[in-house]
Amino acid sequence: MSRYRLYNILEGTDEGGTAGKVFNTFIVALIVANVAAVVLGTDAFLYLRYQFFFDWFEIFSVAIFTAEYALRLWTAPCNPGFVGPGGRVRFAASPMAIIDLVAILPFYLPMIIPLDLRVLRMLRLLRVFRLFKLYRYSEALKMLERVVKAEKEALVVVGFVLVVLLVLTSTVMYCVEHNAQPEAFSSIPMAMWWAVATLTTVGYGDVYPITPFGKLLGGFIAILGIGMFALPAGILASAFGDEIKNRHEKKRICPHCGRCIDDQPGSEEEYVSGAEDGLTQPGQPDASH
Numbered sequence: 021m022s023r024y025r026l027y028n029i030l031e032g033t034d035e036g037g038t039a040g041k042v043f044n045t046f047i048v049a050l051i052v053a054n055v056a057a058v059v060l061g062t063d064a065f066l067y068l069r070y071q072f073f074f075d076w077f078e079i080f081s082v083a084i085f086t087a088e089y090a091l092r093l094w095t096a097p098c099n100p101g102f103v104g105p106g107g108r109v110r111f112a113a114s115p116m117a118i119i120d121l122v123a124i125l126p127f128y129l130p131m132i133i134p135l136d137l138r139v140l141r142m143l144r145l146l147r148v149f150r151l152f153k154l155y156r157y158s159e160a161l162k163m164l165e166r167v168v169k170a171e172k173e174a175l176v177v178v179g180f181v182l183v184v185l186l187v188l189t190s191t192v193m194y195c196v197e198h199n200a201q202p203e204a205f206s207s208i209p210m211a212m213w214w215a216v217a218t219l220t221t222v223g224y225g226d227v228y229p230i231t232p233f234g235k236l237l238g239g240f241i242a243i244l245g246i247g248m249f250a251l252p253a254g255i256l257a258s259a260f261g262d263e264i265k266n267r268h269e270k271k272r273i274c275p276h277c278g279r280c281i282d283d284q285p286g287s288e289e290e291y292v293s294g295a296e297d298g299l300t301q302p303g304q305p306d307a308s309h
Contacts, residue, residue, distance in 0.1 A: 027098035030091060032157070047088065048157050051150055054081050058147045078147075082127040085150070089120045116156055123150040167259040178251045182219075185248060189241050190215040196234045219245035 028036035032044040054077075061067045061074050096102045096111035111117050126143040129135065135143070155161045168175065187208075194211040197204070204227045205211050214227045218241050229238045 023095050024098050026091060027095035030088070030095060044157050047084075048154065050081060050084060051153050053077075055148055055151050057081075058145070058150075061144075078127065082124050085120070085124050089117075089124065092117070092120065116153075119149065119152045119155075122146065123153060163260075163263055167256060167263055170263075171255050171259045174255050175252060178248075178255065181251075182248055185244070186212060186215050186219065189219070192237065193229065193234065193241075196237060197229050197231060200231050200234070215241070218242050220249060221245055 025035075029040040029043055030036075032040040036043075057074060057077055067074060093108055093111060097104075097107045099107075099111070102108065102111045112121075126146045129143060130140055155165075190208050190211040193214060194205050194208045197211075198206070205214070214229075216222075217224050217227070218238060221242060223242075229235050
């Protein structure tokens, strides 16, 4: 098998054919199963009872992911973005390649470096980051990335406004409630916990104002929070609508000649009629005249 053929299979392109689709489906299923195994493995009863299965499934998964990473590194020069000297190094430094590497490192690091039990436990939990490998195979996640990039300026502005609002409300509430509740509102950073819970309308209830002015201010901030956090949701919803609309706007193709009707001069009826009769395109002179 040629390197270019293998590259198309790994990337799931049309040239990869059925083999590419089967490989991508298998990897997606393996990623989902791995995340489920990591989550279930944190239950001590389940892990002790099925330890043999968990351990061997991890070994099998790491072997597959390691082979995938090595093959992607080998076929990287087939990608136009990684052609030339240092192409594989640039690929290894790309976000998706780093995610692929992080997905297998927790298995190999303890073999190379002696690690404390707590560090080892944290490394094992890092396996959940294998979930990010789904980005390569998920059109929905790629759509989300395009939406966020398209509206990044608006989202940054909204984020800035929310930070300013958080600081202002925390400062005002600290000034109003500090004397009445020196422990609950001992500082502005402590008051920020109340502001976050209120602006997000979570309202845990562990910290709350007790003075009349504090209650009035708290109610106003809670109502303000509903509107402020609706802004990014509205921006993203609008961007998603535009993205979906753009994807569904397909060019109309003539059923007789296979050309795009929208790109041709004259009306649709003229063009289709001309195509049926074997005539030249409307608006263009006949070559025989």
